[in-house]
Amino acid sequence: MILVQAPVFNVQLLLDGLFIGATFALAAYGLALVWGVMNVKNLAQGDFVIMGGYIAWWLGKQGIHPLWGLPISIVVMFGFGWFIYVTIIRRVIDKDLFTSLLATFGLAIVIAQALNLMFGPEVQTAESDFAIRQILGVVTVAEIKLLAFVLCGLLALAVVIFMKKSRMGQAIRATAQDARAARVMGIDTDRVYAFTFSLNAAICGAAGALISMIWVIQPFYGIAHSIRSFVIVTAAGFGNLPGVIMAGLGLGVMEGYSGFVLGAEFQQATVVGLLLLVLIYRQYQQRKLRQVVS
């Protein structure tokens, strides 16, 4: 095995996995937010990510550097999230679980197909023209990946501070704890929901813009990103930010390794396999819990 013969290669895989994993964690945090606050399972999560990526890529093609595309993508996706909330999510939020699931599933199809028609099915990368550095002899680190990693951290930090300190952040947390009590206290929960969903879309837009620079985007990759977000949130549980970050980074590393060991065609299968493992593990845990209770 090349991994044993050349230990440095492990460093390469590990680093690449961590860089990608940071963006996964960012998107998963958005999902956890919407899930925890509104109890809406957004199956279009990955398609929001890809959409954000395409915004950055398209701006890059118009001559705007994708790093400047990042804030634009965040703003546009925030607006898009608000639009989706007003037209769709508001009407399904107090219906049963499956309604929101199927509605966002339909939304996912619409976004993916619309992107396909507008930009074609080719795999794209936004060119950022940063240098690629060599460390430890064979290990290469693209500067853009490092920068994206840092940006991911900063964005996550910004969201956390926002949730802790700002008026709206407090309102969101209050609504998550008890929507009815929050309403009694004079919080406009409808506005809070709209803001939460838009914030999620904006986070996805940021993650997508970063992914478009450090990895590849394609109209139909959205579903894989959705599944990744679900894997991470399911493994970590929502409201557990350190858990989401760890799970996200871990997923990135594992995908990198499996892609290298098994071959690239197994990458999607790996994500799904991990999803099933996590689900089965959780079920096993709950079964044990049930036995303890009874």
Place this chain on the structure above:
Amino acid sequence: MNKNFSFKLHFPILVFGLVAPFVFPGLQLQIATLWVMVLFALTWDIMGGQMGYNSLGNIFFFGVGMYTSVLFQVGQFAEIGAYTAAHGGDNFTFTNAQYYQGLVIGIIMSGVVAAITAAMLGWTVFGLRGPYFAIGTLGIAIAAGELMGTWEWVGAGSGISVPVFPGSAEARSLLFYFLCFGAAVLTFVTLQWIYKTRFGLAVNAIRDDEEKAEAMGIHTVRYKTVAWSISAFFVGISGALFGNITGIIEPLEVAFPTVTFGIFMVAMTLLGGKGTLWGPVLGAILFHTLKEVTWTYFLGWQWVALGVLIIINVVYFQQGIMGWLIERFPEKFGIVVEEKEATR
């Protein structure tokens, strides 16, 4: 459901199904596909409508049935590795008897194997509830297509071809037309019977409140597994038939078409009204007819239209056609009786 209403629909559909291939010989394939669609919608409704478990990956059993059938059809008489390596029927010819024996056994086994797969999966998956179930099944269907595409023994990405029909092309399409029609009718009759029994009641109880159903002594996991197996059995058979109609089985587009048939079955059931017996049938007929007539005029935007249809359906028209009819004309469905009891 009122017997009158049911009978009014039974009869014309049966007659149409029997005479259609002779009246519209040019549309035989489309009408055969229509029956497969009816079967899809009906089987999806067992889980999605009657039991409240929205599976987004039932198409998985379609692929399982398709591959099982072709493996049995070929495997009884030839070495499969050699068969796929030779890319199908050029070096291997099947006699009449071999073909029909293979076909019958293949179709039966496809249903059985799909049902067993469902039972095994159900055992691991059915602790999953709500969104986890939907995502988990969707994942299984996607992964299955990807994995089949890497398996050399069954032809990997280039697929495996089905034994060539020994008779004329007309006889072939007629045979498979009636097999599809028969499968759809069999599914309908079975479900009509099942929904009337205790089993149907138990499944509905799981949909309405799983905890309470369990507290009442219904062994929920067992019922869920059996319901999923029934669903998988018929989808598996439809997979076997469709594989034989197509002639060549390719993993992503034909065997595990998650983004086409997999979504259609959800859309059709929602359109017709989930949780009713006739809803999926009406939804499938309406959807398929509309699709065949208008699909090409959308100039590539048909998939976007499909997504929009699902959203509008879920958000604004959740009860579907049947639900709307029941709401609008309750007396036609024997609901008046309940109202009398309530007022008394």
